[in-house]
Every structure is written in structure tokens, then in C-alpha cells.
Amino acid sequence: MMDHVSYIYDNFKRPVNSLRLQVNAICNYNCMFCHMEGTDRNLSYMTPDEIERVVRVAASFGVSRIKITGGEPLLRHDIIDIIKRIKRHVDDISMTTNGVMLHKLAYELKDAGLKRINISMHALNDNDYLKITGNTRNFRPDVIDGIKSAHLAGLEPVKVNFVVLKGINDDKINDMMDFCLENDAVLQLIEYEAPRNMENSYEYIKYHVDLRNINDDLMKKSIEYKKNTLHNRPVYSIPWKDGIVRVEVVMPMHNSDFCMHCTRLRVTADGKFKTCLLRDNDYFDIKSFDDDYLRDLYIKAVKNRIPYWR
Numbered sequence: 001m002m003d004h005v006s007y008i009y010d011n012f013k014r015p016v017n018s019l020r021l022q023v024n025a026i027c028n029y030n031c032m033f034c035h036m037e038g039t040d041r042n043l044s045y046m047t048p049d050e051i052e053r054v055v056r057v058a059a060s061f062g063v064s065r066i067k068i069t070g071g072e073p074l075l076r077h078d079i080i081d082i083i084k085r086i087k088r089h090v091d092d093i094s095m096t097t098n099g100v101m102l103h104k105l106a107y108e109l110k111d112a113g114l115k116r117i118n119i120s121m122h123a124l125n126d127n128d129y130l131k132i133t134g135n136t137r138n139f140r141p142d143v144i145d146g147i148k149s150a151h152l153a154g155l156e157p158v159k160v161n162f163v164v165l166k167g168i169n170d171d172k173i174n175d176m177m178d179f180c181l182e183n184d185a186v187l188q189l190i191e192y193e194a195p196r197n198m199e200n201s202y203e204y205i206k207y208h209v210d211l212r213n214i215n216d217d218l219m220k221k222s223i224e225y226k227k228n229t230l231h232n233r234p235v236y237s238i239p240w241k242d243g244i245v246r247v248e249v250v251m252p253m254h255n256s257d258f259c260m261h262c263t264r265l266r267v268t269a270d271g272k273f274k275t276c277l278l279r280d281n282d283y284f285d286i287k288s289f290d291d292d293y294l295r296d297l298y299i300k301a302v303k304n305r306i307p308y309w310r
């Protein structure tokens, strides 16, 4: 573990203290809104050793948080090995998953070094869940088992990701607050996001909900208000039924404050640094996993980061 290392700053005074690591770009779902972390679906992947080399170099520049994502990260048969290797260099390891495989893996993930987990579940009824995830087989009960197993295994906090979609689930936020209260989870309300060139698409206009009004309403109801330093995202504590539920709101669209607090560099499944989710011309190909080469490329990528919404 590296102590007292200084971060590399980009030219907008943003330090990079975390990596968003896409460990694959395949998935057992086909969600109607999926951005695939700004990549295409493809079969590429880095080996656990290659991932460890990238993480070691990032840690040497002060990176202390790793977010594991995909595709669906739990489809990798070697995910436990990957986490164990990351853990040698970084403590705060989290994952975002659709949760289908989680009930089988939660304890192993925790033992390997995973600290916390975000589980995507965008509907509480089967029809909407199948429609959103593009599936014919219903894994929603497995996902709920996964949420419960994550708690039992000690992955804390458990967050439930909920992308708000007009006409599909935007009237279900209260139900999700009930669910999160019952399951001791943080509800993460997420605005459907897209790059500028997709904002006028039929799909986007049809389903996008601006979360600002919902956010204002939550703020009024809250008794405590904190910030997730990443993106300066608001986290509210809201008295709800017989308890208190925490709700985080992710409002990335046209939000310059969100981008000014973006402190992560991305790594794609096919071995590239990527400076921004919404850009498509910002890749730095990791052609060699040699330390010196990786260090130079890492610095180059960080220095090329530009806030998307300004």
C-alpha cells in the first residue's frame, strides 16, 4: 500500500485518485439504456497479471480507490484472483454489478478484498425488470438474494442503482425507498445519461427524466445532507416509514459541477486508458505492461482529461 504519494492533476486542477476498471465488455443482460462504460461490446479482456500491473502503477501515483465494472464483472471466472491482486495495492475496492451471480459469490468477494458493492435493480416488478434488462428469463429474485447476501457477507454500504426512466419506473421511487429501507441499502437514483450526439435520439427523449425536481423534493424531505466527494453527488438521509433511508442522486447531464469533481481515470477491457465516459476519441492504448511505459502513458492520459460538461 502506498502512503503519502501525490496525485497527478489534470490541466483543470482535478486530481486523479481512482480508477474505473472495466474488466470485461460482455454481459448476460441487454439493458435498454446501457452505455457499456463508453465502449462497444467486445470479447477483449486483460489478464489478472496485466490488471495488477496497471493498478500498481496507478497506486504509485496515489490512486486509492478502484471501481470494478464491466460489462458484467461477475461473469469473469477469475474475478476473485483479480480482486486479490488489486488488494495488494489498494484498499478501497468496490464493484458495480447487475447482481445475478452475487448470491453465489458475495462471501468469496468479501474475503478476496472487495469492500463495498453497488447492485443495479431498476424495477420491483417482473414485467418492467424484463423489459428494462432485455431478458426473457427473470433473474430478479436472484438479484434480491444477492443484495441480502452482500449484507451478510459484510460488503458495506450496499447501494441499489436505479436508472430513472420516464413512463417505466419514474413513479416507483417511493417503492424503491421502501425496498431500500427494508434491505438496509442506499438508494442511488441515476439520471439516464448520453453523449451530446445521442441526446436527440428517439430513445433518449422518450425515456430521459431530468432529476432536478426529484432532487429538490428529496432535499426538502431530508434531515441530513452529505456529499459523495466523487462528482460532488448529494446523499440525503430521509425519514421514511419507521426508519431513515439514504438516497444518493446522480445527475451527470449538463452538470459542470459533476465533471469538475470527476477524479477518476478509466481503463477499458481491451487495455486502454480512457479519460471520460462520454468521449469517444480519448483512448490511450496500453501497448506494453512494462512499468516505465505504463507510468508515462498514465501521466499522458491524466494530462489529457477534459471535463465533458463545462
Ligand SMILES: Nc1nc2c(ncn2[C@@H]2O[C@H](COP(=O)(O)OP(=O)(O)OP(=O)(O)O)[C@@H](O)[C@H]2O)c(=O)[nH]1
Binding pocket: 067, 069, 094, 096, 118, 159, 161, 190, 193, 228, 230, 250, 252, 262, 264, 277, 278
Ligand atoms: N458521466 C459520468 N457518469 C458516471 C461516472 N462514473 C459513474 N457514472 C454513472 O454513475 C452511476 C453510478 O455508477 P456506479 O458505478 O454505481 O458508482 P460510482 O460512480 O463508481 O460511485 P460509488 O457509488 O461511490 O461507488 C452510473 O450510472 C454510472 O454510469 C463518470 O465518471 N461520469
Ligand SMILES: C[S@@+](CC[C@H](N)C(=O)[O-])C[C@H]1O[C@@H](n2cnc3c(N)ncnc32)[C@H](O)[C@@H]1O
Binding pocket: 027, 033, 034, 035, 036, 037, 069, 070, 071, 072, 073, 096, 097, 098, 099, 118, 119, 120, 161, 163, 190, 191, 192, 193, 194
Ligand atoms: C455499465 S453498468 C456495468 C456494471 C453492471 N453490469 C451493472 O449493470 O451494474 C454500470 C452502471 O451504469 C448504469 N448505466 C448504464 N447505462 C447507463 C446510462 N445510459 N445512463 C445512466 N446509467 C447507466 C447501470 O445501470 C449500472 O448501474
Ligand code: SF4
Binding pocket: 027, 028, 029, 030, 031, 034, 035, 036, 070, 071, 072, 098
Ligand atoms: S447489466 Fe450492466 S453492462 Fe449489462 S447491459 Fe445492463 S447496464 Fe449494461
Ligand code: SF4
Binding pocket: 231, 252, 258, 259, 262, 275, 276, 277, 278, 279, 306, 307, 308, 309
Ligand atoms: S468528465 Fe464528466 S462526463 Fe467525463 S467521465 Fe468525468 S464526470 Fe463523466
